[in-house]
Amino acid sequence: MIEVYSWPTPNGHKVHIMLEECGLPYRVIPVDIGSGAQFGSAFLAISPNNKIPAIVDPDGPDGRPISLFESGAILLYLAGKTGRFMPEDTRGKYEALQWLMFQMGGVGPMLGQAHHFRIYAPEKIAYAIDRYTNEAKRLYGVMDKRLASSTYIAGKQYGIADMAIFPWLRSWKNQGVEMGEYPHLKGWFDEIAARPAVQRGVEVLANARQPQITDKAREMLFGATQYKRH
Incomplete structure (x- = not known):
């Protein structure tokens, strides 16, 4: 069973969605990034950049565990x-990869x-917001x-590029965007949102996230702790 070290953020949801779409058995290990759990030595051994998500697959490609x-x-x-x-074909694979890199x-x-x-900075800086x-x-x-000319982000078939992008667009209002101004994107978004595996994926750890960011969480995410050598 794959172990998923994660938190309910867009990057976490990408992996939750992929696991649900593939039907792979997995166990979620919460990493509360607002409390500083991402700086623990055990997690850093798996994710040296102190970011979620990370996985451990006990059945790696050579039969041995692999962490990513x-x-x-x-x-x-x-x-x-x-x-x-x-995609299995070379052209399709690179088309998918370019759109995955576009997201990343x-x-x-x-x-x-x-x-x-727009949301978290203690000082509202007009230049940065704009x-x-x-x-x-x-x-x-x-x-x-x-x-407008492609059924899905990377071509005719739904794939990892769609899964990577979708979670980031769920907060379009917070980004100062009006989704209705992008009709082709909105149609795609609504279709992806209706997929049962996607709905299950975005519910993973959904109840764990606090609606309001605390001072401690702000420090863990954006303060001096983030820049210490761990």
């Missing part, structure tokens, strides 16, 4: 393990910054244009 961190790498590993949600290098970091400066809100809107536009 970085959500994109985990999605690729699970796709390889199951032979699902990744663009959608996640930029929408994360939009969340930070910068990342505008970048969020630009990325939504890129995806909307793509989906």
Whole structure:
């Protein structure tokens, strides 16, 4: 059984969704990032970047346990393990990879910054809010244009690129975006949201997350603790 070290964030939900879609047995081990659990030595041995999610698969590719961190790498590993949600042909594989990298290098970091400066930053900095809100809107536009001519993000088949992007768009209001302005993206979003495995995936640990960020959580996530050498 795969062990999943996670928390109910977009990056955590990517992996929860993939596991549910694949039907793989897994056990969730909560890593409360608001309390500083990500800095524990046991977790750092698996995820040296102190970020969730991470997994341990006792049945690795060579029959030995393997641990992995970085959500994109985990999605690729699970796709390889199951032979699902990744095109088999070379062209399709690289098309899927480019959109997965688009999420990892663009959608996640930029929408994360939009969340930070719009919601979490103790000081409201107009330049930063405008910068990342505008970048969020630009990325939504890129995806909307793509989906005007493609059934799914990476082509005709639903796959890991869709799973990687979807959780980040669930908070579109917090990003200063109006989803209705992107009709092709909205249609795709509604279709993905209706998938039973996706619904199960986003419910994993959903009750554990606090609706309000505490001072301690702010310190753990954004303060000096984050920059210590652990």
